[in-house]
Amino acid sequence: MDKITMINEINRLKKEKNAVILAHYYQDGDIQDVADYTGDSLYLSQIASETDKDVIVFAGVHFMAETAKILSPMKKVLLPVKEAGCPMADMVTYAKLKKYKRENPERVIVCYVNSTAKVKALSDVCVTSSNAEKVIKHYQDKPLMYVPDKNLGTYLKDKYDLDMEVWPGFCCIHNNLNLKIVNEMKSLHKNASFIVHPEAPLDVVKAADFAGSTKGLLNHVINSDLNEFIVGTEEGILHQMKKACPNKIFHILTPDLRCYDMKLTTLEDVYLALKEDQFEVNVEEDIRTKAFIALDTMMKLS
Numbered sequence: 001m002d003k004i005t006m007i008n009e010i011n012r013l014k015k016e017k018n019a020v021i022l023a024h025y026y027q028d029g030d031i032q033d034v035a036d037y038t039g040d041s042l043y044l045s046q047i048a049s050e051t052d053k054d055v056i057v058f059a060g061v062h063f064m065a066e067t068a069k070i071l072s073p074m075k076k077v078l079l080p081v082k083e084a085g086c087p088m089a090d091m092v093t094y095a096k097l098k099k100y101k102r103e104n105p106e107r108v109i110v111c112y113v114n115s116t117a118k119v120k121a122l123s124d125v126c127v128t129s130s131n132a133e134k135v136i137k138h139y140q141d142k143p144l145m146y147v148p149d150k151n152l153g154t155y156l157k158d159k160y161d162l163d164m165e166v167w168p169g170f171c172c173i174h175n176n177l178n179l180k181i182v183n184e185m186k187s188l189h190k191n192a193s194f195i196v197h198p199e200a201p202l203d204v205v206k207a208a209d210f211a212g213s214t215k216g217l218l219n220h221v222i223n224s225d226l227n228e229f230i231v232g233t234e235e236g237i238l239h240q241m242k243k244a245c246p247n248k249i250f251h252i253l254t255p256d257l258r259c260y261d262m263k264l265t266t267l268e269d270v271y272l273a274l275k276e277d278q279f280e281v282n283v284e285e286d287i288r289t290k291a292f293i294a295l296d297t298m299m300k301l302s
């Protein structure tokens with residue numbers, strides 16, 4: 001099937017099944033363009049919780065589809081590629097966090113949304129990269145444990161001087177960024193402003209002119225008077241940046257900024273997801289209700 005026919009079929013099936021397509025900014029441009037909503041993990045969770053459609057096709061990774069199911073249990077949630085996961089989410093397990101909680105009952109568990117439903121169920125509150133600073137301010141005077149991203153956790157701990165332990169997880173692509181790469185790019189593009197996602201190591205984040213979630217980075221380039229940027233996050237975001245600011249110049253910090261799991265999904269997978277109702281994501285009800293509390297607490301504080 002050619003691309004135009006496939007896009008037409010996706011739009012036809014979407015109406016027939018009363019479905020909505022959500023796509024994260026790290027998906028391929030073609031998928032972002034066919035989606036009803038494109039955004040960061042917080043925005044897409046909000047859309048998932050509010051939609052009146054019967055089916056949510058989540059072009060992203062597993063924890064995102066799972067979050068949609070936790071927030072919208074009556075909807076059918078489909079993840080087009082079953083294997084699309086987030087390695088960082090798997091770096092904290094239910095068993096290990098349970099043991100930690102037993103040994104450290106005084107610590108409030110703050111959980112990055114890049115985590116499994118079972119880990120969210122053990123947590124007091126979730127955060128995403130776009131609301132982490134706002135949410136954490138409500139817990140500033142408490143002993144905390146942040147799971148699983150050591151980089152975003154260290155960034156928060158450093159900025160707000162928190163009594164916070166940090167789980168040793170990381171994002172495989174952002175964690176590889178370093179000052180050498182940044183300095184090389186800065187010397188190649190002397191007029192460019194450097195912007196980065198806070199999943200990068202703290203020294204890289206501190207070297208940036210601006211740090212923020214994918215949506216935060218996009219808003220920043222749209223609102224900035226500057227017109228040249230070195231972008232330190234997954235390259236999919238450049239699709240929206242170039243669309244929103246066709247006259248600005250964007251350089252990806254390194255070509256390695258491609259999330260393997262995000263890029264597993266193709267337009268054909270989105271089409272097949274709608275056609276065959278695959279692959280449905282479910283969450284056990286007792287886990288879902290506990291995980292819902294952590295997500296709902298986040299939504300109320302953000």
Ligand code: 13P
Nearest residue numbers: 040041042128129213214
């Ligand atoms: P955002 O919350 O900025 O969308 O980030 C999600 C993610 O997976 C970043 O690596």
Ligand code: SF4
Nearest residue numbers: 086087088171172259
């Ligand atoms: Fe996970 Fe990193 Fe991919 Fe985001 S970019 S989904 S944190 S591996």
